[in-house]
Amino acid sequence: MYRFIKSSTKFKLLCRSKTLYRSAQSPYSPNSILGKEDSSFIHKSKLESWNQSSVRSYSRSSSSESDSREAINYDVVIVGGGPAGLSAAIKLKQLCQQKDADLSVCVVEKGAELGAHILSGNVFEPRALDELFPHWKQEEAPIDVPVTSDDFWLLSKNRAFSLPSPFHNKGNYVISLSQLVRWLGQKAEELGVEIYPGFAASEILFNEHNEVTGIATNDMGVAKDGSRKENYQRGVALKGRVTLLAEGCRGSLSEKVIKKYNLREKGQGQHQTYALGIKEVWEIDVEKHQPGSVLHTLGWPLDQKTYGGSFLYHMKDRQVAVGFVVALNYHNPFLNPYEEYQRFKRHPAIRPLLEGGIVLQYGARCLNEGGYQSIPYPVFPGGAIIGCSAGFLNVPKIKGTHTAMKSGMLVAESVFSTLQEGLKIEKFWDNLRSSWIWEELYTARNYRPAFEYGLYPGLAISAVEQHVW
Numbered sequence: 001m002y003r004f005i006k007s008s009t010k011f012k013l014l015c016r017s018k019t020l021y022r023s024a025q026s027p028y029s030p031n032s033i034l035g036k037e038d039s040s041f042i043h044k045s046k047l048e049s050w051n052q053s054s055v056r057s058y059s060r061s062s063s064s065e066s067d068s069r070e071a072i073n074y075d076v077v078i079v080g081g082g083p084a085g086l087s088a089a090i091k092l093k094q095l096c097q098q099k100d101a102d103l104s105v106c107v108v109e110k111g112a113e114l115g116a117h118i119l120s121g122n123v124f125e126p127r128a129l130d131e132l133f134p135h136w137k138q139e140e141a142p143i144d145v146p147v148t149s150d151d152f153w154l155l156s157k158n159r160a161f162s163l164p165s166p167f168h169n170k171g172n173y174v175i176s177l178s179q180l181v182r183w184l185g186q187k188a189e190e191l192g193v194e195i196y197p198g199f200a201a202s203e204i205l206f207n208e209h210n211e212v213t214g215i216a217t218n219d220m221g222v223a224k225d226g227s228r229k230e231n232y233q234r235g236v237a238l239k240g241r242v243t244l245l246a247e248g249c250r251g252s253l254s255e256k257v258i259k260k261y262n263l264r265e266k267g268q269g270q271h272q273t274y275a276l277g278i279k280e281v282w283e284i285d286v287e288k289h290q291p292g293s294v295l296h297t298l299g300w301p302l303d304q305k306t307y308g309g310s311f312l313y314h315m316k317d318r319q320v321a322v323g324f325v326v327a328l329n330y331h332n333p334f335l336n337p338y339e340e341y342q343r344f345k346r347h348p349a350i351r352p353l354l355e356g357g358i359v360l361q362y363g364a365r366c367l368n369e370g371g372y373q374s375i376p377y378p379v380f381p382g383g384a385i386i387g388c389s390a391g392f393l394n395v396p397k398i399k400g401t402h403t404a405m406k407s408g409m410l411v412a413e414s415v416f417s418t419l420q421e422g423l424k425i426e427k428f429w430d431n432l433r434s435s436w437i438w439e440e441l442y443t444a445r446n447y448r449p450a451f452e453y454g455l456y457p458g459l460a461i462s463a464v465e466q467h468v469w
């Protein structure tokens with residue numbers, strides 16, 4: 001059902017060069033602006049009237065579109081259908097329901113469907129979800145494997161030494177993040193958010209006052225040499241009174257905006273640092289499978305100067321997420337994170353678990369490691385940056401889903417009061433700094449820097465900090 005909705009939505013956007021499609025079934029489509037339409041397709045002339053009639057809520061002047069790119073106006077345009085972007089969209093629509101307001105919200109996602117670019121297998125802290133959907137358990141959220149054990153091993157070449165776990169995973173869940181994202185997408189659509197999967201936001205649009213006014217999707221049908229093929233189609237401009245960037249770690253548009261408006265300097269944040277995370281989902285023998293079991297390791301096969309380690313999370317259905325993270329400031333130019341990952345799986349304490357199993361999925365992504373010290377000022381003229389685009393990942397926990405969601409919810413509150421009550425969106429920065437995200441990242445701020453002295457000093461300093469201060 002959901003796949004069908006996605007592909008038809010994609011079809012709508014593809015159709016927009018000739019016609020504007022509007023879902024006749026959706027009670028939340030912009031019909032409230034135009035009045036009910038019987039037809040599913042509205043011809044191009046109607047696009048202009050739609051743009052004019054939507055002026056009632058779209059007060060910002062639009063950027064000059066010098067070429068023939070079509071423009072669709074929204075109150076809020078969100079780039080990225082991950083935990084941050086979807087939580088922002090949901091919270092905005094929830095506020096609309098509570099306060100009897102009407103804001104049009106769209107999410108553009110470059111993955112072919114929601115969750116397609118999310119790496120599965122995640123230990124999920126439900127704090128933000130508890131706030132967003134207090135009854136998520138009754139609403140069939142795909143979260144049903146509580147953490148049952150939480151181990152932390154230091155590996156030497158042939159042995160594993162158990163250490164006290166610093167991860168505090170009691171009350172957390174082992175989930176598939178892509179499934180959770182799809183569920184959030186369903187919830188967002190039920191609330192009236194328009195989601196466009198399969199389209200990358202490739203350009204930021206500005207007006208004559210240097211304010212962001214939305215994004216443009218990429219042109220289609222461009223040959224490798226840059227020439228236009230027969231099926232060439234100009235991208236679509238999605239214009240928003242507010243644009244939210246929720247692209248995840250090192251988002252391309254977010255980085256441009258951070259640079260253009262000097263947001264790192266403005267937030268007094270230092271440069272961001274990164275790690276590479278490789279993850280495989282394995283199906284293993286049923287007798288070895290322990291749903292809810294969580295294991296993290298440090299040490300071998302990495303040398304003592306290279307920060308990184310592994311994780312093994314037992315999900316349901318005999319599946320285990322097996323991952324390896326390597327900080328990208330390693331000194332040895334010959335180190336190959338993928339080879340290190342292969343060596344890790346052959347460790348005598350790990351290999352027996354995987355023997356006889358098969359790999360179902362694999363992928364790799366970068367993650368932020370700068371933490372508290374690297375957070376940029378997240379507000380720019382016309383919008384804000386949220387989630388891992390802004391770097392809210394908690395490094396010692398290797399968790400950023402709950403902070404990404406919370407940042408989306410906080411920005412939604414600021415955006416709602418900006419659009420409805422004329423308050424400044426800059427309030428997001430204050431709200432962020434008085435939220436539990438800030439408290440959490442501040443507490444964790446020295447963990448990662450301690451490992452710059454090497455593995456054992458890092459373990460010692462972080463243990464002292466955790467247990468003494």
Ligand SMILES: Cc1cc2nc3c(=O)[nH]c(=O)nc-3n(C[C@H](O)[C@H](O)[C@H](O)COP(=O)(O)OP(=O)(O)OC[C@H]3O[C@@H](n4cnc5c(N)ncnc54)[C@H](O)[C@@H]3O)c2cc1C
Binds near residue numbers: 082389
């Ligand atoms: C290996 C690894 C393991 C992890 N394990 C955990 C864990 O166990 N627990 C935990 O809480 N967190 C974990 N994280 C971190 C967690 O995945 C992130 O913190 C979280 O996904 C951030 O959410 P987000 O919405 O900010 O970004 P993302 O989840 O990255 O979502 C961004 C979305 O935006 C889309 N996008 C990007 N650019 C564009 C564009 N220009 N146009 C359109 N769409 C775009 C992407 O396709 C993606 O779907 C892990 C991360 C990695 C890499």
